[in-house]
Amino acid sequence: MHLQLGIVLAGGIGVVALAHPHLGAATVVSRQTDATYDYIVIGGGTAGLTIADRLTEDPNTSVLVLEYGPLSNSTSITTVSGGVGGMTDPSLQFSITSVPQTNLRNRTSPVSIAKVVGGGSAINAMMTIRGTAEDYDRWASFFPAGKSSWTWKGLLPYFKRAVNFVAPDAGVARAANITYDQSFWGNTSGVYASWPTFQYPATTVLMDAFRGMEGVQFPGDSGAGRTGVFWYPQFADPKTVTRSYARTGHYDGKNRANYQLLPGSKVTRILFEGTRAVGVAYQAVPAGRNVPAGNGTVQEIIVRAKKEVILSAGAIHSPQILQLSGIGPKKALDAANITTLVELPGVGQNFQDHNVLSAAFSFRNLTLHPSTEDLFNNITFLTWAATLWSANKTGPYSLATGNAAAWLPFPVISPRHAELASLLTAQNHTASLPDDVHPTVAAGYAAQMSSLASAMQNNNTAFYNLVMSGGTSSGMLIDLHPLSRGTVTLDLRDPAGREPRVDYRVLSNPLDRLVMAEILRYTRRYHFDNPLTKNWGAVEYTPGSDVNTDEEFAAYLVDAVSPSYYHPVGTCAMMPRELGGVVDEELRVYGTAGLRVVDASVIPTIPGANTCQTVYAIGEKAADLIRSG
Template sequence: MVSDTYDIVIVGGGTAGLIIAARLSEDPNLQVTVLESGEDQSSNPHVQTPGTWPLLRNGPLDWAFKSSFPSAGGVKPLSMAQGCMLGGTSGINGFVFQPSSKSNLDFWTELGNNGWGFETMDRAVRKAVTIHRPSGGTSEGSGPIQLVVNESEIEAMWVKTWIDSLAELGHSPCDAFSGTQRGPITNFDTVDPVSNNRSFTANAYLDPVRSRANLTILTGSTVNKVVFKEDNVGGTPIADGVLVTSKYGKKSIVKARKEVILSAGVINSPRILELSGIGDKSRLQRLGIDVVVDNPHVGENFQNHAFSGVVFPVRDDVETLDAFLRQEPSAVAAAQETYAAGRGGPIGRSSTLSSAQMPLSEVTDEQGMKEIEQLLKDAASVPAGPSIATPAFKKAWDSYIKSNLTSSTESPGRFMFFAGYSPFEAKDITYRAPGNHFTIVVMLSTPFPRGSVHIESSSHEHSDKNTGMTLDVGFPAHPLDVEILARYIMFAEKTLARLKPFASLLKPRKENEDRFTDIEKAREYVRATTGWSHHFVGTCSMMSQEMGGVVDDKLRVYGCSNLRVCDASIIPVVPRSNPQAVVYGLAEHGAEIIRDTMV
């Protein structure tokens, strides 16, 4: 079997993997290689053009994982998108870049992660980006990833509408990077304002350094497992390299003189660990895999955001994105003109215009808070979904959930605003209603249940496929989650929709037109319409061993001397918003840790 040798072997050329490769290869004395199962799609127009990102889901650039159990309606498995290409999910996602809150990131330190927390992550996230303010304002930072806001007339009008409307509730615009996320936030998108192309790790981090003599990128190379040194009997396992299968079916071993770093994502990183003999002893033995490290927490603690939303009819004379969504020729032509002029629009940006975070105490009454607190007490005595947890972690998790739900400053729910129709109540998700609409999405920022992902076969034939695994992801929503979403949904209709100037843009409402006459109606609506985001984290959590961690705060896999994980799977608790910004930060900080503590 042919083998090549490098100092650093990085498994996965996705969002985190390419950042680590770019940073570590700054040292010309280190030979670094990246092994990516997908291909280089840097020149693919659907990847480059922001508005075509929905076309990338469930296609050849998506691993297209599916949950092993049906959705809340019992109709079909849940879709679990993950990029399969250089750049990974940063090349197929929906662009929104919003750092998490201070309380969320500081909670990491309570789980045993010294040297992390908000201040560390804030510095690391800022290192990754350059922020371009609207209308030719001065840019901030010098990082590879370019951040912009949508400047087209339609989108800018709706952003202003929400800033002015939420001012009626006493909320001022919030800086997304402040750490104290409360009130309206104008969303940044990962788009280059000069080229108008997606800004992601393949073109922002990798392209400028591709010519480095000490950096090797191997695409079409699927890692089956980590290979450990055979002459280290009885000692701490030492990673010797990885077993790789090429796209042509050829197997080889790529050896590592110093470190093997898994950056294969929330599903593939625990899969590789288990195939390598690191995981729950009973599961591995049942599959005939030799146990290298017995750790039952590999693949556990899976978390994700759930969401629902309500749609409001908008006056015919008020512009929305509906005509573009229906692909009406005049609207498509106008969008193309806006994109060509570099002003964003639905082709040039995500069109998830803005968001807002508000404490639960602001969206429900005293009786509602009492009901939430009772559900909290009930939840404390039962497992949080299918994931196992140590007593220490469960105690910390329950305390964290309670603090978020009862806080006067923290927000367990996040509103996202979209100037168009969203098919929450339609049987066909591709349906686009006639007329103009506005959607208020409510995303559950702190979901209660946690799930798990595990291999169900030791065969390497599954390694480049979305098969051979059980993805028990903790869905449908827990009763506590349903209650929180229902309270936010009611607030959206009964309060937000009545704020000026937003209310003045809606079609007049008829008497008794409210969908939610009482909280039970809102609960029924949430149970029927709750969807699933693609914000997966947690399956190789960075926590102390007492808490049930898989890696320590130096990213080392417990029980191994030179094997690390650095991707979204190490995030121990789901971020308050889209996790993209957090992944950029953990990869930047992770690269520094690896460089400073390398064997």
């Protein structure tokens, strides 16, 4: 169902919030333009809905959430099996393509950004994973020593508040050897981290095979902040066995008069009095259509914020909205004919995502049944699975994309870790950035590279990810800490009317090629030089036995790397202003008042994990910061 909101009426703006099956009684609100709220949240995604829910727990606090996308009941969102139905539904995503990637034969890449209430949590793979403790301690390291609360210790209470952990079925846990530690989890959130009622036997076998690899740890819980091989839960409601996401946890059923959500709202700019944010201009988006920002044929609607505007539009659109509002690199704003309100060179810089390496390995002699392949080609197993699901929502269809993975540090995967760390330390870091990079952005990048060089020499940061999902083949390897940095900038052909220019700048740091080569070499060793897999008949289809040297791997990567694992972060980084930061430790935008950014864009260095749980924790912590003033 779509809500048509912001209808232009004679004498003003009428807004009707229609009833929804999850909401109870309908709420009807009539108002004129210049309606005023305590807080306006731009973006009804993972962080935005978290903040709105927490702030409106106080009945005297009013919040308006403006979300571009619809309030959708699509089964591509709710269906658990497969876990990624939303990613294949174009109606739930913006249509954005990256600029040609110079180091990938000028290939472009789709930029998968959710366009729906619930944001990325509505369309992601439902993998409930945190980074390591060092990932979050790294954020604090960019600020004066001992002063920052953005550490593992400081964030753990918010990780626990963000999700409601439900233990796996005891029989399934015994059979699959699933371990967990509830001390790392909470039980008060409306967002659930639960487990399927079935696991493929190959998952356990492939996990245990890592015991044949030197140095690999097996933490007892995925939330412990450690590297290694472990099980992790999925974002699913254990009662309904449907996706649990920001909408179901932080909007459905709240039914608060002080909590207003306007889907179909395209924010065009933030309004200021001096440098204080006082409101937002937006346009109504007719159901099923796209309305470009600043489209002169569509009337702007003005709403006011008494206390704060909170920008939660994500790593692609938050920097765009800041730039359209006059906050960003002055040179870029001048080129777009936008008057600079606050010069912040870091807006739209520091863009990061996990890189995906395509490879194909298989164990021919590992014939464990059932496997994921049986769900597609074994009619007996398929019928059994469908019967279980129809009867009580149990069995293989309760499993999303997999619940086990290896998250390994660089010294474990590479005997060259010290050599590559030294190369990174000695590198001219500015040479890996755009030619016109601002000195503060370059200084921030150098600080990040120094931290990652140290991480390459210890076992506390994961650089390698292999997901095990119940089959005997693997074809997707994840580089968890790419060294290259991209940009998100206004499209000068029509800054207000077009989507921003997204440039991953993949492989712009040449050392990324060497790191990825080591990731591929380690995967070979796991398959071929592992005493626990030696009789399984390993086969490598790609890159193939003729690819061995650094140069040969580099040539292979040109066609085998995807810039995105759908985890864009970093474009409004939480770092000191002198390091190219956009927000401070209170998430306030430098040089402004009454304006914060709260979403994945504030992440200064990407954690070695899927980002959804981290963004929930950021939203929970931000709510406390906002309430405390």
